[in-house]
Amino acid sequence: MGDTQDYFSRRAALIQEDKSLRRENYSLQSLTNNELAADKIVRHIRAEETVSVWGVEHDEVSHLFPGMEFLTSKRIIDQTKIFKIISKACAPTKMPKGALLHAHIDATVDKGYLLELALKEPFMHVRASCVITAANSTTAVPEFRAFKEVQPSQSASVTDLDYPADSWIPLHQARESFSLGGPDGFDKWALGAMVINPAEAYGTHNTVTKIWQKFQSTFRATAGLTMYRPIFRQFLRRFLMESIGDGISYMEPRINFFDKFMFDADGNETVPHREWLLDFGQAISEVRAALREQGREEVFVGAKFIYTTLRILSPEELEWYLEDCIALKQEFPDLIAGFDLVGDENVARPLIDYIEPLLAFKQRVKDLGLDLPLILHAGETLSDGGKADNNLYDALLLGTKRIGHGFSIVKHPKLMQLCREKGIALEVCPISNEILRLTTSIPMHPLPVMINQGVPVTLNSDDPSVFGAMGLSYDFYQVFVSSETTGLITLKQIALDSxxxxxxxxEEKARAASVWEKHWHEFVDDLVNNSGIAAD
Known part of the structure; x- marks a missing residue:
């Protein structure tokens, strides 16, 4: 009997010592009774729904489990108690998510809304690279552009047999004359090109290479809309308001400044980068004013852009963008957060190709006394030792403030140690990683390894409108239900770390954290008082 008791004592001590390394231990020292109670409540609901939701058969899904493929299970997720708690729409009891630190601005607003905006623009045109037929309608990608004058075309519709490839047709004309279902058929075709659907993610494009091809084509379908200034301005306001509506108080979206000019209201490519920042600042001011009228100004801390450009540039070409980023930071110090390079790491140039211009950039930033860090994508790959995986070494040596994705970092114990010791957070994007085929499900994601090793992580949506996962609630949900160890306090630490x-x-962090704490306790108290579940 004594040996058994000793064994169980040593077992409990080992489990506790192991769990003490987890990141949320920073929060465990000062929990309120209601936080402890709320944690028990959501764990109880999760356990119950593991059986009642994920343990039963559904006609449309053949292999249910918590954290399974998002695009297949989204309808089921929407109906769960846990998701309703995480995404609760009634302020101020919504779960406060903190900050959104990794999202690409042109994929952050619902595509249906984007098409609505396009249909309101009198100068908008559309084209396709071929005649659209029933056979190719799911693969042919529309492109949009505004022209003040109607463009001459031999055809009235992209579905006409004599449609000349790549010829522009007024949007409303093309929509009304679309022979594959009329306006509704046109909308289905256009919107289908802007998103990834389950059949593509898990069937026809179920490798990293194939899904990235589809993924990149969604940006080609929307570029002419998001880069049209009248739409861009409305798009920015919508992004800010939708983020706030999901409990996000601060945002650092990435914007691709690769195109040196945006199209103006007349369809002319004349709008320089500084005008984009003016529009962003104006959108922030308008959102603040709207929230002030509602008496909710405190729910919005602010927003900044991370300046990005593409990894297809030569090192010499990159120098122009680095100087442009510096100039914008000097003119708009409160709107530029940092600099990054984006693109498919598996095929694009690795960071090592850009060492000279990036080191020169860091020195120039230092000489000018600017707060303009590198915030680099790295390790968004299945590679182990390839160029995409090795980007992690260069990101850390270059002094990146955070690591975008960092999916493969769990293969590198020294790099994990450096992130933990130097306070370099990982911008983890669980649903994005799953849909882009880095993992087959969230239980297979390396996020628990990161958390268990005490590495700071933040949860992010990456490209939510492409994935149909608007806001952060879906990412928080998938992470919560995929681990029995992860609890409400884990989510608290992740939000605080963001x-x-x-x-x-x-000073801004202290103020933002103070407001977050206020809303967090409102959320927790509401959960305890109104869940109908005893916490004992």
Missing amino acids: IEFSTLDT
Whole structure:
């Protein structure tokens, strides 16, 4: 009997010592009774729904489990108690998510809304690279562009047999004359090109290479809309308001400045980068004013852009963009958060190709006394030792403030140690990683390894409108239900870390954390008082 008791004592001690390394231990020292109670409540609901939701058969899904493929299970997720708790729409009891630190601005607003905006623009045109037929309608990609004058075309519709490839047709004309279902058929075709659907993610494009081809084509389908200034301005306001509506108080979206000019209201490519920042600042001011009228100004801390360009540039070409980023930071110090390079790491140039211009950039930033860090994508790959995986070494040696994705970092114990010791957070995008085929499900994702090793992580949506996962609630949900160890306090630490590892200054972080704590306790108290579940 004594040996058995000793064994169980040593077992409990080992489990506790192991769990003490987890990141949320930073929060465990000062929990309220209601936080402890709320944690028990959501764990109880999760356990119950593992059986009642994920343990039963559904006609449309053949292999249910918590954290399974998002695009297949989204309808089921929407109906769960846990998701309703995480995404609760009634402020101020919504779960406060903190900051969104990794999202690409042109994929952050619902595609249906984007098409609505396009249909309101009198100068908008559309074209296709071939005649659209029933056979190719799921693969042919529309392109949009505004022209003040109607463009001459031999055809009235992209579905006409005599349609000349790549000829522009007024949008409303093309929509009304679409022979594959009329306006509704046109909308289905256009919107289908802007998103990834389950059949593509898990069937026809179920490898990293294939899904990236589809993924990149969605941006080609929307570029002419998001890069049209009248739409861009409305798009920015919508992004800010939708983010706030999901409990996000601060945002650092990435914007691709690769195109040196945006199209103006007349369809002319004349709008320089500084005008984009003016529009962003205006959108922030308008959102603040709207929230002030509602008496909710405190729910919005602010927003900044991370300046990005593409990894297809030569090192010499990159120098122009680095200088442009510096100039914009000097003119708009409160709107530029940092600099990044984006693109498919598996096929695009690795960071090592850009060492000279990036080191020169860091020195120039230092000489000018600017707070303009590198915030680099790295390790968004299945590779182990390939160029995409090795980007992690260069990102850390270059002094990146955070690591975008960092999916493969769990293969590198020294790099994990450096992130933990130096306070370099990982911008983890669970649903994005799953849909883009880095993992088959969230239980297979390396996020628990990161958390268990005490590495700071933030949860992010990456390209939510392409994935149909608007806001952050879906990512929080998938992470929560995929681990029996992860609890409400884990989500609390992740939200707090998103503020701590943002580019806000010390005073702004303290203010943002204080407001977050207020809303967090409102959320927790409401959960305990109104869940109908005893916490004992």
